[in-house]
Amino acid sequence: MRDAQPRTIYLKDYQPPAFLIDETELSFALGEQHTQVRSRLRLRRNPAVAGVQGLELHGCDLELLSLAIDGEELAEGQWQINGELLQIAEVPDEFVLECHTQIYPQNNTSLEGLYKSSGMFCTQCEAEGFRKITYYLDRPDVMSVFTVTVEADATRYPVLLSNGNLVSAEDIGQGQHRAVWHDPFPKPAYLFALVAGDLAVVEDGFTTASGREVELNIYVEEKDLDKCDHAMASLKNAMRWDEEVYGREYDLDIFNIVAVDDFNMGAMENKSLNIFNTSCVLAKPETTTDMGFQRVEGVVAHEYFHNWSGNRVTCRDWFQLSLKEGFTVFRDAEFSADMGSPTVKRVEDVTLLRTAQFAEDAGPMAHPVRPDSFIEISNFYTVTVYEKGAEVVRMIHTLLGAENFRKGSDLYFERHDGQAVTCEDFVAAMEAASGIDLGQFRRWYSQAGTPIVEVSGTFDADRGSYALTVKQSCPPTPGQPTKEAFHIPLAMGLIGEAGALPLSLEGVPADPDTADNTQRVLNITQPEETFVFTGLAEEPVPSLLRGFSAPVKLRFGYSRAQLLRLMRSDTDGFCRWDAAQQLAVMEIEAAVAALQADQPVNVADDFVGACRALLADDALDPAMVALMLQLPSEAYLAELYHPVDVHALHQARDEVRLALGKQLSEILWQVYQRCQSDEPYAPSAEQIARRSLKNCALSYLMRAGGEQAVAAAVAQFENSKNMTDRLAALTQLVNSPAEYKAQALQRFYQDWQHEPLVINQWFQVQAMCQLPGTLEKVRSLMGHPAFDIRNPNKVRALIGAFCGQNTVNFHREDGAGYAFLADQVIDLNRSNPQIASRLLVPLTKWRKYLPAVQGRMRAELERIMAEPALSNDVYEVVSKSLAE
Structure with a gap:
């Protein structure tokens, strides 16, 4: 628990370890009352x-x-013993x-260190x-060869x-057995x-590129053996992929994965023994949604890729956390893109970035990709x-090109294999391999905040030229009132009437080696720059930030006509989707104005027509159509307004959904029928795309109302053989006035009460219900x-989903949602x-809202702050949130 004066740790104070540990031998005697550990x-x-005489070792409880x-x-x-330090004044x-300690894993509710989950001993050490x-x-720059002996019943x-x-x-003897493991x-x-x-085990094998045989095992409870095939296929x-794209081969004889139900994180990349949250490894069609299948694939890949980007080469100190995490998130995103739809994957990643990460950049917990300080490192496992760390790596990939980036990663692994290094070492390897100067680019690691890129365009018909003027700035963040110019790769194109x-x-x-001369990456390095394009016979529409080439907020004064052209004709999938989002924002803004004036909400004919054209074009990727038809989330809209009127935005967005559902009803029904299929379930890109569009259509039809839509949702719920369609139908029913929803919820629970991960989804659907009374329902659940x-999975499914994703009910006007969250934080x-x-994150954003809302949210933060035994984890977040 918190000391009287929590200690802030600073990057500038880093000192190498005074001692190194060449060999570590651990012996565990696991028991029901206690466990004894000999090191x-x-x-x-x-x-x-x-100049250092004595030895200091870390220890806790x-x-x-x-x-x-x-x-x-x-x-x-x-x-x-002084706090968490064991001090020995004189050593050779x-x-x-040799150290002999006793611990109590069965009482360890923090789920850190050695603890018990469902009767199983397991660890989480990061x-x-x-x-x-x-x-x-216990610091990442002390690397040792481990030999471990485990004895148990x-x-x-x-x-x-x-x-x-x-x-x-x-x-x-005496019913005990022993295993010895060695990691070289x-x-x-x-x-x-x-x-x-x-535990039961699913066994398989993999032959590496050099011909070595690797034993692959996934350990789960006996009842979950039928849910491991997808994880095993994803691992292989x-x-x-890592061999083909990065030249990285696995280096041991065994690779094990274990599924654990009680886990604070998604998964952990421990060398050769990855411990996973069950939600990130178990999957089968009857119990797992398409999103769940994709999550398993991505997380399995992420933890495996860490074998090189995190394990063989690790981080020197925890300020360098993005060295391993940002690089590996980039790698797993590229893998997932190759396994499915690259454009859909990119849009999904950008959506997360523009809501959660941009909000973090604009709040009290804003910090650089490489933080300068922290009180509790666990608070910096952040988006x-x-x-953003992955986006920084992606920008390096963009600036260097794929070939030079691969040379840089090869050099990085060659230089630093077996070492604990820094973000600077990674960038230096990229520079050395490519010959490209990344000096200014390094500011992405040290400066917090989301840069704002303002662009204006001028067409000179007489000269046939188009001038783009680009200005960059970055707002102040805690501890960084002023920012220097970033090096921003701005991918762009120009779109004419024909494309x-x-x-x-x-x-x-012109670059003779570039096959596509319709796209260029502009290097933005100054506060203001102008780029002139020539040889144009018509005034173009600029397609900017293609592929979301940098994590910035782009501002360009697009007209409706320009956005409609991009939505219709842009060859870049991200920009095409973003144009649809911007048009939808215009409709929601118009709806806010109409509601304030007590006028009916109408959606512009041109936007309805554009949406109808998307739905009618069966040659388009259904997943992209579904993404383009989804209105901007309330979380994203909240990033566009200050102060945020939660209820006005919610009502306006809902009215736009209603209007679109009614005006597009006929074609939505056609699409819903077109996307039906009786083929056996597969988590393939094609099937996932079709289901996503079908369920998008159903959501609009349900919002438009009518018995036909309810009947379709009920039929889908009762008859579907996969969890994706069944859960989508249940979600629509729960958010409607349909009488059947109570029966559906009861039936869903009865069908799946023996499956904890499915029941978590049952909790989540109810926690995210947009209708009044949801808080009372959450309390009862x-x-x-x-x-x-x-x-943690159940906490996230019920409490986290309500407070973090159910905006309209969390921000109840009486402040009950804020008090509820504060109560749970104090308890946990x-x-x-x-x-x-x-869990605290929603309360940290209190300054974004209307004055009366700010007061109620701040009061709950102050109530938490007044707790006498506040952990360092919670203290850091609350104190920074309240800081002036």
Whole structure:
């Protein structure tokens, strides 16, 4: 729990470790009442550090039973415990430290270190969980070779796993057995893993490019054996892709995945023993949606890719977290794009960035991709570090090109294999391999905030030229009132009446190696620059930020006619989708004005016509059509207004949905029927696309109302053989006045009460219901036998979904939603501070709203702040949120 004065840790204060650990031997005696841990560490002074005499090791919630150096036990006066530090005043230059501790995994509700989940022992050590297992130099720049011995009851825990390759396994009498694991690759403590449980296994294998055979295993509860095929196929696809795209081959004889139900994160890349949240590994059509299948594929790939970008080369300190996470998110996004639709994947990623990450950049927790300071590192597993970090890597890929980027990644791995390094080391490798100067580009790592790029265009008909003037700026963020100019790659094209036009940039010769001369990347490096394009016979419409080439807010004064041309004719899928979004924003803004004037809401004929044309064109990718027809979310709209009137935006958006549903009713029915299929389910890009468009059509038809739509939703719910269609129908019914919804909810629960992940979806559907009374429903569901406040998945499904995604009900005018969230944060602060601090995010945005709303939200933050035993996790978020 929080000290009287929480300590802020600064990047500028980084010092190398005074000692290194060459070898780590761990021995675990797992028991029902307690677990005993013996460590044997071979330490030596770091030759790069002078003047440090004593040794300091990290530890938290440990009972120290004995301590010895080179076989001689230390008396109590030879060491002391000071907070989370074990201090030994005098040690030799090289020595073996033996430590015997006792811990209580069954009481560990924080889900950090060694704990129990559904009767199984498991670990989560990133970022600083290893110190809850034994005293150690728990920092990522101390890398050691681990040998691990695990002893446990053979009946209760027949499976004993740790990192690396299995050395031996044997019965040791009295119902106990033992397994010894050895990992030959040095790793920091955060990558340590241990699992012991009664688990079933799905086995497979993979032959690497060099011909080595790798054993692949996915360990799950017996009841979940039929849900592992997709994860195994995803793993093998990822292994092959990493060999082909990055030249990275797996390096051990075994790769294990274990599914755990109680887990704070999605998954963890521990060397050769990946521990997954069950939601990220289990999948079958009857229980898992298309989105769930895609999530499993992406997360399995992400954790596997970490074997090189995170494990073989790791981060020097936690400020460099994006070194491994940003790079690996970029890699898993490219993999997912190759497995499915690149444009759809890009739009989905940008949607997350423009809502969650842009909001973070504009709030009190804004921080650079490489933060300057933190109180609790767990608070910096953020969309900025992950998603914006991935965008920074993507921009390097754009600036260098695919070939040079591959050379840079090869050099990076070659230079730093087995090392703990920095973001600077990654950028330096890219520069050295490509010969391209990324000096100014480095500001993306050190400056917080979302740059604003304002563009204006002027056409000179006499000269046949079009001038683009680009201005960049970045608003102040906490601790950074002024910003220097970024290096922004602005991908662009010019669209004429017949499509994309050839580009001729004045003063720049054409690139003979570029096959497509209709797109160019402009290097924006100054506060203001002008680019002139020549040889144009007509006034073009600029297609800007193609592929979302940089994480910026783009401002260009598009007319409706220009946006309609881009929506209809742009050859870039992202820009085409974005044009549809901008037109939809115009309609919602008009709806807000109409409602304020007590006038009916009408949607412009040109926008309705454009939507009708999309629906009628069966040659288009159905997934892209569905994305283009989805109105901007309330979270995205909230980023466009200040102050935000939640209820006005919600009503206006809903009225636009209603108007579109009514005016497009006939063609929506045609599309709904066209997308029906009886073929067996497959999580293929083609089938996913068809289902997404079908369910998009159903959502509009249900909003338009009528018995026919309700009948279609009921039939889809009752007859569908896959969870995607069934859950989509249930969602529409729950958000409608249909009498059948209570029966549907009861039937859904009865059908799937034995499947925890499906029941989480049942909780989520109800928590996200837009109708009045949802808060009371959420409160009642917290007393349901299937809900468990100690399980992070259930907390996220019910409390997190309501507070983070149900905008209109969370922002109830009486402030009850804010009080509800504060109550849950205070409660969880005592048992799982990580989850408590992550739940807090909606309250941190209090300054965005109307004055009366601000007061109610701030009061709840102050109530949390007044708690006497606040964890560092929660304290940091609340104190920064309240800071003036």
